[in-house]
Amino acid sequence: MWLYIFIVLALALAWAYTRWAKVKRFWADRGVPHLPIHPIYGSLDFLTQENPGSWMRRMYERYKGPYVGMWLFWRPALIINTPEIARRVLVKDSDNFRNRFLGTGISKGDPIGGLNLFTTNDPAWSMIRRRLTPVFTSSKLKSMNGLKLAKSKELAQRIHNDMVAKKDIEIRTMFADFTTDIIGIAAFGVDSNATLTGESSIRTITKDFMQYDFIRGLSWCSIFFFPELVNIFRFQFFPKHTTDYFRRVFRSMLAQRGGYEGKREHNDLLDALLRMKHEADLNGEVLDEDVVIAQAMIFIQGGFDTSAVSLSFLTYELAFQPEIQDKLYNELLEAKEKNGGDENMDGTILSELTYMNCIIKETLRKYPAMGYLDRIAARDYEIDEKLTIPAGTTIYVNAVGMHYDPDYFPDPMKFDPDRFLPEREHEIKPFTYMPFGEGPRNCIGMRFAQRVLWHALSSLFLKYSVRPKPNAKRPERIQLERKALFLMPEDDLYVDFIPRK
Known part of the structure; x- marks a missing residue:
């Protein structure tokens, strides 16, 4: 024995x-330069200790070259550091890189986490993407202008109320209240008044999305990097109580709107999702309730916090840049005058504000929501004449590393919207700036997010200027959340709002 x-x-x-x-x-x-490997966690010793975006920047600076090898546990992966290879992986040869490594890390018992556009892989991804593309047409986005305008007014009123009450304003929380209202109403049709009050039923849920304790951090790290652990510990992409909540809300709204065959009168994302399901049924495609709920939930998860974080970083940067604020204010004031003195400007007008869009682009250069783009090679693939990777190899395009490369963006730590002025934007090398990804798997909600930012900025900076608090940290000293997979601040961000005369 x-x-x-x-x-x-x-x-x-x-x-x-x-x-x-x-x-x-x-x-x-x-013959590939590579990170050290540990027998247990491979090259991922930074997880929960450093934000992945910060780590990607360090690896870019440490390993000068077109690519660097690493390991996810014992699974080889390759970090891509050049725009030329990034272009081939993301666009030219995208048929070989349609799937994401993230999609392999979803538990079989987590249909909502595994069926959304962000995480799912082919063949489901192609069908869902095709069905969702009409949701984000210009006409659909334009129909939601009224919602964004109303909530932007409430945002300015919230600041006024807090100033009257002599409250310090923590901008990430405030902007998360605002984006929760917009995306919660658009995706689920749920009335929410968090912009004014800071509270609503759906805001309670999105606050849970923002909690990055040890267990939440471990579950997300496993989903993104250690898929073998996901089924063992039954980790879920969304906390179970949040999926239960949204399932109840969805079924309630479905009944109110007459089921999948009912008349579509609201012109919001929920109507579009219900129409998508009905049309799929008519065409004999399998699209069950979980698929519809999964898309609405990823719109909320992927939209409310990333937009709130972008607004927070942007506002915090401008607090230290009064001259940039003045340029923005003058552009907004001129647009308002062209609009007959009406500050309620629609998306068409706001899209033409060159400098405001430069500010947004520069914010997304310094603070992209995700610092990397992951893909899996479906077949053996020749990276260059020296290296061919086998099928199944994971690739990470190091977007944030290129965003901070001084060869592509001189003085990269400087917040400089002028980089994106029309007369200079041609200087930016293609595939060195990828805040929304590139290729077929780019961010489908990009234009929706841009419009949320336009309306918020026009409402705020027409009425207020912002200044840093005494002894406030400079933007470059802000600590990034170590347990999060996305690039977001660990520190609370406070600024002073000064009413314009």
């Missing part, structure tokens, strides 16, 4: 050692 156990253990150890030796040599055998 003991001899049998000893033999089995010896064979298992021999197999593990042989496998480990092969894994450890993977990149060296191919």
Whole structure:
């Protein structure tokens, strides 16, 4: 008996050692510079200790070259550091890189987490993307202008109320209240008054999305980087109580709107999702309730916090840049005068405000929501004449590294919207600026997010200027959230709002 156990253990150890030796040599055998590998966590010793975006920047600066090898546990992966290879992976040869590594890390018991456009892979991804594309047409987005205008007015009123009450204004929380209202109403038709009050039923749920304790951090790290752990520990992309809440809300709104066949009168994202389901049924495509709920939930998860964080970083940067604020204010004032003195400007007018859009682009250069773009090679692929990667290899395009490369963006730590002026934008090398991704799997909600930012900025900066608090940290000293997978501040962000005369 003991001899049998000893033999089995010896064979298992021999197999593990042989496998480990092969894994450890993977990149060296191919002549690829690589990170050190640990026998347990591979190259991911930074997880929960450093924001992945910050880590990607460090790796870009440390390993000068077109690519660098790493390991996800024992799984080889490749970080891409050049726009030329990024273009081939994301666009030219995108048929070989349609799937995301993230999509392999969703538990089989997590249909809402696994069926949304952000996480799912082919063939489901192609069908869902095709069905969702009409949701974000110009006409659909234009129909939601009224919602954004109303909530932008409430945002300015919220600031006024807090100033009267002599409250310090923490802008990330305030902007998250604002974006929760807009996206919650648009995606689920749920009335929410968090912009004015800071509270609503759906805001309670989105606050839970923003909690990055150890367990939440571990579950997201596993989903993004350690898929083998997901089914063992039954981690879920969304906390279970949030999916239960949204399922109840969805079924209630579905009944109120007459089911999938009812008349579509609201012109919001929920109407578009219900229409998508009805049309799929008519065409014999399988599109069940979970798929519809999954899209609405990822719009909220992916939209409310990323937009709120972008507004927060932008406002905080401008607090230290009064001259940029003045340029923005003058542009907004001129647009208001052209609009007959009416400050309620629609998306068409706001889209033409060159300098405001430069400010947004520069914010997204310094603070992209995700610092990297992950893909999986479906077939063996020649990276260059020196390297061919086998099918199944994970690739990370190091977007944030290129965003901070002084060869592409001189003085990259400086907040400089002028980089994106029409007369200078041609200087930006293609595929060195990718805040919304590139290629077929770029962010489908990009234009919706841009419009949310336009309306918020026009409402705020026509009425207020912003200044940093005494002894406030400079933007470059803000600590990024270490347990989050997205690029967001760990510090609270406070500024002073000064009413314009």
